[in-house]
Amino acid sequence: xxxxxxxxxxxxxxxxxxxxxxxxxxxxxxxxxxxxxxxxxxxxxxxxxxxxxxxxxxxxxxxxxxxxxxxxxxxxxxxxxxxxxxxxxxxxxxxxxxxxxxxxxxxxxxxxxxxxxxxxxxxxxxxxxxxxxxxxxxxxxxxxxxxxxxxxxxxxxxxxxxxxxxxxxxxxxxxxxxxxxxxxxxxxxxxxxxxxxxxxxxxxxxxxxxxxxxxxxxxxxxxxxxxxxxxxxxxxxxxxxxxxxxxxxxxxxxxxxxxxxxxxxxxxxxxxxxxxxxxxxxxxxxxxx
Amino acid sequence: xxxxxxxxxxxxxxxxxxxxxxxxxxxxxxxxxxxxxxxxxxxxxxxxxxxxxxxxxxxxxxxxxxxxxxxxxxxxxxxxxxxxxxxxxxxxxxxxxxxxxxxxxxxxxxxxxxxxxxxxxxxxxxxxxxxxxxxxxxxxxxxxxxxxxxxxxxxxxxxxxxxxxxxxxxxxxxxxxxxxxxxxxxxxxxxxxxxxxxxxxxxxxxxxxxxxxxxxxxxxxxxxxxxxxxxxxxxxxxxxxxxxxxxxxxxxxxxxxxxxxxxxxxxxxxxxxxxxxxxxxxx
Amino acid sequence: xxxxxxxxxxxxxxxxxxxxxxxxxxxxxxxxxxxxxxxxxxxxxxxxxxxxxxxxxxxxxxxxxxxxxxxxxxxxxxxxxxxxxxxxxx
Numbered sequence: 001x002x003x004x005x006x007x008x009x010x011x012x013x014x015x016x017x018x019x020x021x022x023x024x025x026x027x028x029x030x031x032x033x034x035x036x037x038x039x040x041x042x043x044x045x046x047x048x049x050x051x052x053x054x055x056x057x058x059x060x061x062x063x064x065x066x067x068x069x070x071x072x073x074x075x076x077x078x079x080x081x082x083x084x085x086x087x088x089x090x091x092x093x094x095x096x097x098x099x100x101x102x103x104x105x106x107x108x109x110x111x112x113x114x115x116x117x118x119x120x121x122x123x124x125x126x127x128x129x130x131x132x133x134x135x136x137x138x139x140x141x142x143x144x145x146x147x148x149x150x151x152x153x154x155x156x157x158x159x160x161x162x163x164x165x166x167x168x169x170x171x172x173x174x175x176x177x178x179x180x181x182x183x184x185x186x187x188x189x190x191x192x193x194x195x196x197x198x199x200x201x202x203x204x205x206x207x208x209x210x211x212x213x214x215x216x217x218x219x220x221x222x223x224x225x226x227x228x229x230x231x232x233x234x235x236x237x238x239x240x241x242x243x244x245x246x247x248x249x250x251x252x253x254x255x256x257x258x259x260x261x262x263x264x265x266x267x268x269x270x271x272x273x274x275x276x277x278x279x280x281x282x283x284x285x286x287x288x289x
Numbered sequence: 290x291x292x293x294x295x296x297x298x299x300x301x302x303x304x305x306x307x308x309x310x311x312x313x314x315x316x317x318x319x320x321x322x323x324x325x326x327x328x329x330x331x332x333x334x335x336x337x338x339x340x341x342x343x344x345x346x347x348x349x350x351x352x353x354x355x356x357x358x359x360x361x362x363x364x365x366x367x368x369x370x371x372x373x374x375x376x377x378x379x380x381x382x383x384x385x386x387x388x389x390x391x392x393x394x395x396x397x398x399x400x401x402x403x404x405x406x407x408x409x410x411x412x413x414x415x416x417x418x419x420x421x422x423x424x425x426x427x428x429x430x431x432x433x434x435x436x437x438x439x440x441x442x443x444x445x446x447x448x449x450x451x452x453x454x455x456x457x458x459x460x461x462x463x464x465x466x467x468x469x470x471x472x473x474x475x476x477x478x479x480x481x482x483x484x485x486x487x488x489x490x491x492x493x494x495x496x497x498x499x500x501x502x503x504x505x506x507x508x509x510x511x512x513x514x515x516x517x518x519x520x521x522x523x524x525x526x527x528x529x530x531x532x533x534x535x536x537x538x539x540x541x542x543x544x545x546x547x548x549x550x551x552x553x554x555x556x557x558x559x560x561x562x563x564x565x566x567x568x569x570x571x572x
Numbered sequence: 573x574x575x576x577x578x579x580x581x582x583x584x585x586x587x588x589x590x591x592x593x594x595x596x597x598x599x600x601x602x603x604x605x606x607x608x609x610x611x612x613x614x615x616x617x618x619x620x621x622x623x624x625x626x627x628x629x630x631x632x633x634x635x636x637x638x639x640x641x642x643x644x645x646x647x648x649x650x651x652x653x654x655x656x657x658x659x660x661x662x
Contacts, residue, residue: 005398012393013405015386016449023446024412026576027423029586033577034423045577050642057638090314103560104319107326110552112507112524115545122332123325128340128538130328161322222416225509243418250422251514263419268630274414275627278407279614286615400600404619430575 028267035260052261062262064237065245072241073220076159080216083160084167085205089197091172105165117229120158124230144231148238155227155239162226163216170212174205207284214277221270242266326549333542340538355543368523369547371437372506375520378441380501383448384494391456392482396465409450420446421514428515437520440512444505451504452497459493460486492562499559506552523548589626596622610662621662625655 035052037045056062092098108116124144126132135142144154178200186196224243227233233240233248240248246266250259332340333355334348343349359365393399394406424443425434433439467489471481487494513525527544596619605617616624629651636647 003396003398006396007399009393009397009399009402012389013399016390016409016453017405019382019386019442019445020409020412020449023424023442024415024420027420027427029582030423030426030576031419032585033579033582036579036582037577039577045579047579050637050644053634053637054642057634087314087318090311090318092311092315099560101315101319103556104322106556106560107549107553108322110503110507110549110556111326112509112548114509114524114527115548118527118541118545119325119329122538122542123328128332128344130324130346133344161325165322218414222414222418224416224418243416246416246418247421247510250418251425256422259422263422265634266416267419268627268634270414270416271411271627272631274411275407275623278410283614400597401619404623426575 031260031263031267033260034256035264036257038257048257052257053265056258056261056265061237061245062265065240065242068238068240069221069242072156072223073217075156076163076220077213077216079156079160080164080167081209081213084164084212085171085209087164087168088171088175089201091168093176102169105168108162108165111162113225114229116158116162117226120154120161120226121230124154146235148235151231151235151239155230158226158230159220159223163219167212167216170208171205174208175201178204207281210277210281210284214274214281217273217277218270221273329542329545332538333546335539337537337539352539355539356547358540359543359547365523365526365544368521368526371516371520372512372522372524373551375437375440375444375512375522376502376505378437379444379448379505380498382441383445383452383501384498386445387449387452387456387497388487388494389482391453391460392486394453394457395460396468406453409453413447413450413454415446417447417508417510421510424511425514434515435517435519439515440520440522441505443511443515444508448501448504452501455497455500456490456493459490459496463489495559496562499555499562502555503552592622612662616662621658624662625651625658628654628658 036048036050038048038051039045091101111119123129124132124142126136126143132142132144141147142150144151182200182204183196186200191199222243223241224247227239227241228244228247231239233244246259246262249255249262331347334351334353335345336350336352336354339345339348339350394402420443428434428439428443433442463486467485468481471485476485509522509524512522516522516525523544527541527548599618605619607615607617609615632651632654633644633647636644636650640646
């Protein structure tokens, strides 16, 4: 749709602008202020310059957390995106079963995140959880509080359980927008199932898939509650992801300076990734339109 | 002619097992989704002795005592009330400010519109962990700490951009001629917006409200940081109980099940809109 | 405002950012922006290039701090070169 130029539209945006400025800009400015100072409590602050940034950039703790975070997000995307598309392709197209599947699939999305953590914490326990008990009975050593590999597998399976439905629902919505004529043309050409997917379904899903990837990447990049409830960042530090580390620093130890410096770098990375995705997405839109 | 019938029967021959394989995939996937939830439900209906001593696939000794504990103790059930209060407040605030903004984005070009939209989007993506500490300081300093409105405002950080994003998608689908006709007929902007435009995008408002409800309901970090007693959400009450010596698994599971109920109800009512909302890809 | 722990350098920093935004707004009013496609093969306007410059500068400063050490004036010179390059070619 062609839009008209109208600078008065700013007045309509103003409430949002004020509200989000209040809840985003003021806190961010505060974080920047904290990041260059040192405090011993009582609201007494001392100038520290760029010390905290230097310290955080040199700290192995942050780089390790970043490494774990990137690994986690990469694994999550590698599993959830193909699995979500696969599930979407197998969903009923319409009728009772379609809404039946939709309702059940949305269920994990509506569960408070710490309850998701609690569910899996219980489910994986060797003594009272179904998963842990069965694995134990089969003779597979599994203990997510002691073994870091088991802890990783648990939080990954949990995230797949929690969020694959989102990818599937988005992909499903993309699939439903494909007109029947495309499939009929493919049938006339006797295209194979794979070719239908590769040349009809995948290109049509690209737009929503980009959004799914963006959302899944961002949300997994800032994940906190679920893994924290399940593993508490352990065993050792093996599942301490960026947000868990940051909260530990900011609210646990109340190290305002380092936590603020950490926050700023975290935010800059998010900003960069967000911009790249947004640019790619708008350019995709333009090419289609 | 014979060729096409042969073709048809052949394709039906292939189609039949494919329908089955679809059903198998969906059954397996739904089983994977529901098994952990079933386990929680199962535990919530057992006594603690049964949970800890016998490994049973369904409750042998069916009890509703765990639910009774929660529904009779104000320390527990007020958590649900608190959560619902701030979630509803947040949904109302988010929609009220997002509606005009989304209209502006969908209808007009104005200076810096793209940058503004991108900036809003980054707030949806910003980690709550970055904001937890400054929010704590901010709301303490203006005397709103431990109130429902503080949590509602804090959740606006990610819900307002989300609502703008979803609503903009729906509004773009409404032809512009409708606006112009209404203005020619002498409607003022406010009257047109409420009387004509909002009913047209009712399903969009429903979807946006659903997602605001959802993200405010599931969030824990900010709501826990900003509350201590009076506005403590159920999710935070649950984590505190876990820390006590000897976890009361039955009550914990029952509390978990009860947090799923409002979400499940909301899904049931908006199920026909969800797919539509996802179709716009604005989540 | 006490809790925000303002300092002169950070206040100046935000002041400069705010001024840049105002200047670019005035520029956009006086000389309307026309998008062009640069070496990144994406369409950018003046505002986009400003954003790329600011975000890039932040990373340049961090990289300098991490790799070379706290000699920010040199990093700022690098940022200026980077800014010129962005406005010329992107």
